Amino acid sequence: MAVAERGGYGRERTKLTQAHVKRAKGLIASDGLEGRGFDFVDTACQGLVLRVTRRSGTWLLKRRTGTVTLGDMDSLPVASARVAAEEVRSAERRGLTKRAIAQELDVFSRVTARGIGTEQALDIAFTKPHPDDPVEMSDDERRRRGPWEWHDLVDLFLEMKLPTLKGRWRVQYERHLRRTLDDEFAWKMVQLVDLEDLVKMRDRVARKHTLSAAADSVEAVKAALDWAWRHHAPRAGLTEVEFPWWRERLTVEYSSGTRDHTPTIEELARTLVLAERFKALGGTAKQTGAGMLAALWAVVLTGQRATALTGTLRATVRDWPERPGWKIWTWTAAEMKGAGHANGLKKRARPHALPMPPEALAALDRVGAPREGVYLFPSRVPGKRTTAVGMTQAMDRLKGKKKAARKGGVTLRPEDDLLTTHGIRHWTPHDVRRTLPTYLDMERLGGAGSAILAHARAKAKGGADEERELAQAITLKHYIHSQRLELKAEGMQVWVTAILEAVDQERARLGA
Structure with missing residues (x-):
């Protein structure tokens, strides 16, 4: 059993291998963690940590300026996690924004999980510096021209939707949709959002709130994507989407039922x-x-x-x-x-x-x-x-x-x-x-x-x-x-x- 140290996380420093990843998966499967979780700290790559909690294992890059999430242990083997850490350092030296870095890490993690080799995954996911690279667009310009990021879709859809709602339902509806804006998902390009992203979002809301809250958020997400697909596909990056797959594929096994409590x-x-x-x-x-x-x-x-x-x-x-x-x-x-x-x-x-x-x-x-x-x-x-x-x-x-x-x-x-x-x-x-x-x-x-x-x-x-x-x-x-x-x-x-x-x-x- 992995015992937590002071501060809530157990800690072990070593040169990490896939054996440690296997050990981490065993701790989760056997419910063998105490405290908040356990950190495997890699001595071969400065700042690289495999953090294991009761539900998942995540690769982190810890630095003085903050912590970057590289991906989950199921997607990235140890060697790929080290490569991702070095790419983050390189991207920061070039002045890339946290948002851009998060997008590249997400692509790298997905491509690696599909069995594509590290070198090819690097070419696909991480952009290389070039003297003629355009300056990053402002938020206003990106919303006018596209492609939208998820937080753009949420803000623009609510700007259209909220005036049509009444009273407290307006407040509730906005809460349903803004629950989806966690630190990573908020900056993801809408055109890259897939079923895996939406299911993770649904499950995260259900864990943090309730299954009922997840059902409400899912319906709001479907409405936002419907609106973007029908009216703003080029800007949202949904031009190539032939049918709204999220309508059938994103569901919640929840039924509100009928309340019949009668207090005396x-x-x-x-x-x-x-x-x-x-x-x-x-x-x-x-x-x-x-x-x-x-x-x-x-x-x-x-x-x-x-x-x-x-x-x-x-x-x-x-x-x-x-x-x-x-x-x-x-x-x-x-x-x-x-x-x-x-x-x-x-x-x-x-x-x-x-x-x-x-x-x-x-x-x-x-x-x-x-x-x-x-x-x-x-x-x-x-x-x-x-x-x-x-x-x-x-x-x-x-x-x-x-x-x-x-x-x-x-x-x-x-x-x-x-x-x-x-x-x-x-x-x-x-x-x-x-x-x-x-x-x-x-x-x-x-x-x-x-x-x-x-x-x-x-x-x-x-x-x-x-x-x-x-x-x-x-x-x-x-x-x-x-x-x-x-x-x-x-x-x-x-x-x-x-x-x-x-x-x-x-x-x-x-x-x-």
Whole structure:
């Protein structure tokens, strides 16, 4: 077994041979490594190191100015790794950029892996200096003329794509594609990208994040390559590609399935109490803001989608004359559309109104819901609203999830998973939309539950007239009828009462 030394890597200095490569493969196969890994340092070539980790072996060239990855041990035998190291030193003396050197190393590694001799591989992969060599193009010129590198494709595709997306889906989509930009792959020419590159990218994302994240990144990559192939093939270097092979060959064995978790009323109430008591988590000075805490309460009290709810405008809240103390929260079709589907296109949205009983409003007031501002649930940043993403992050803190910090650091959660500690199964804000109708159905108010959640009726009319009524409230009586406010109010009264009673019980229980 290879034992790690101080610093996490074991170390052995010797003149390397293929026997050491064979030994390295054995360590991986037998899971015989301890610590972070093991370094075989070559005494015959200054700076050359074979680094072995639990999953792979990689040739590195270590110098005072940094470390260069030469290739993996499966592609480069020892002799070729030494040659590659010398070529890197030569290229640096000639002033080649890291990007150009990385591209040449990639070609050398691939050609060598196919059994081509070292001398021929050198001629194919590494350019030789010539007095008439053109000066390297600038980034702007390369993007205008080509050939593109992978990071060019990512930037240019996102420049076209992001304006067509809505809300948080825009942020998520960009994250899916930028996950592919690791240090080496980012500088590779698009015309040299093959299935092996894309599969490695997919697997790297899956290891670093999740299989679901890899599936998202793969779909974004396919869309980017489709766009380049159809509209910019000469610049992207895809002129010779006769069909989009990545469509069929790049896949992920993943299916999202259907989420059916339904938290109990007690779990929802206990979570609200914990959120009140643990506003600051992870040893930082930051606390959950008053707007965010109130928004979390409102999600539980109303079952509305977080995207629309967190954007509720104070100006669109109105009184209900026939029910003193009640308020009517309203959303336009456009506001509901952003919450209906990830891309805002697949569900026909309608204006929505929800009656709020005095008890619910008083509860929000008690937890510190802001009383002024453009939004009912404002962010700490003046003029900004809380967001569904922010609410997810607040829930993640309660679940004890670590968070990446600046300069490669990690924000820890000393309190660990508060939900599990207190007997609460993990839930998301959207899960309330299963608990609420399930409870009201047992109370023989299933129709009210459906109306509260803005589920469309079988014979619902078009949205234009409803939108006009929502904006102008020409006839409040007719508006109340068309929005089924009386039915919604009956269900809201029962649901809010159940939640507040459960909160009182949880406060007493946790206090004891």
